[in-house]
Amino acid sequence: MKGTFWRKMLNRRSALIGFISCFCFSSTFLSGSIVAASSHDPLLGSARVVFQTNYGDIEFGFYPSVAPKTVEHIYKLVRLGGYNTNHFFRVEKGFVAQVADVASGRSAPMNEEQRREAEKTVIGEFSQVKHVRGILSMGRHEDPNSAASSFSMLLGDSPHLDGQYAIFGKVTKGDETLKALEELPTRREGIFVMPTERITILSSYYYDTEMESCEHERSIMKRRLAASAIEIERQRMKCFP
Numbered sequence: 001m002k003g004t005f006w007r008k009m010l011n012r013r014s015a016l017i018g019f020i021s022c023f024c025f026s027s028t029f030l031s032g033s034i035v036a037a038s039s040h041d042p043l044l045g046s047a048r049v050v051f052q053t054n055y056g057d058i059e060f061g062f063y064p065s066v067a068p069k070t071v072e073h074i075y076k077l078v079r080l081g082g083y084n085t086n087h088f089f090r091v092e093k094g095f096v097a098q099v100a101d102v103a104s105g106r107s108a109p110m111n112e113e114q115r116r117e118a119e120k121t122v123i124g125e126f127s128q129v130k131h132v133r134g135i136l137s138m139g140r141h142e143d144p145n146s147a148a149s150s151f152s153m154l155l156g157d158s159p160h161l162d163g164q165y166a167i168f169g170k171v172t173k174g175d176e177t178l179k180a181l182e183e184l185p186t187r188r189e190g191i192f193v194m195p196t197e198r199i200t201i202l203s204s205y206y207y208d209t210e211m212e213s214c215e216h217e218r219s220i221m222k223r224r225l226a227a228s229a230i231e232i233e234r235q236r237m238k239c240f241p
Helices: 002-038 068-079 112-118 175-182 209-239
Strands: 047-053 056-062 087-092 096-099 135-138 151-154 167-173 186-189 192-195 199-208
Touching: 047 068, 056 068, 056 175, 068 112, 068 167, 068 199, 087 175, 096 175, 167 175, 199 209
Parallel strands: none
Antiparallel strands: 047 056, 047 199, 056 167, 087 096, 087 192, 087 199, 096 151, 135 151, 135 167, 186 192
């Protein structure tokens, strides 16, 4: 009787532990399936990048299914620290805040690996995604395949850009920072509206939302497991004082 009781309790506890180990994978897989099946918008990947500027933080995510080569290139530059000490060279209220080319916009020197990646160009991955506020859109020259490392954060809807520039992600947090940038004094130089003071990307970092979610779910499961262990002990003391 006593042995049977404990075998049942241990089996339940083992099952719960096993559930903890696979819960994150299962929930991520199911969540992705539901979003992909029900949403008409591009599916954001789980990676997030944060630019820490002297006017506040801006976080953004990527559309790997829309512009995979562009996403890979920009994300690699971020991981290399390429955008650190770079700046926004252009801010036009209601239109765009544009990050300068890494190769020429940084105040700190680049190492060889950073320079090699910064000077790469990517093919024009044009899509049907619309240029609306918060969208990330690659800068380029006349050649459609000349995009390098400069990109814009849209400050308003700009349908005239649709299909002309590669969209690769969107701002996920930091709209208050973008609004602050829009209020800065500017000057016009040719076709560009430029801030009169430097808007520096002081540093950058990246993280994975799925890993953060997984850690949160693990924490919940661990608390439930601890509560279950206490209940098992309570039942044991009740049955076998």
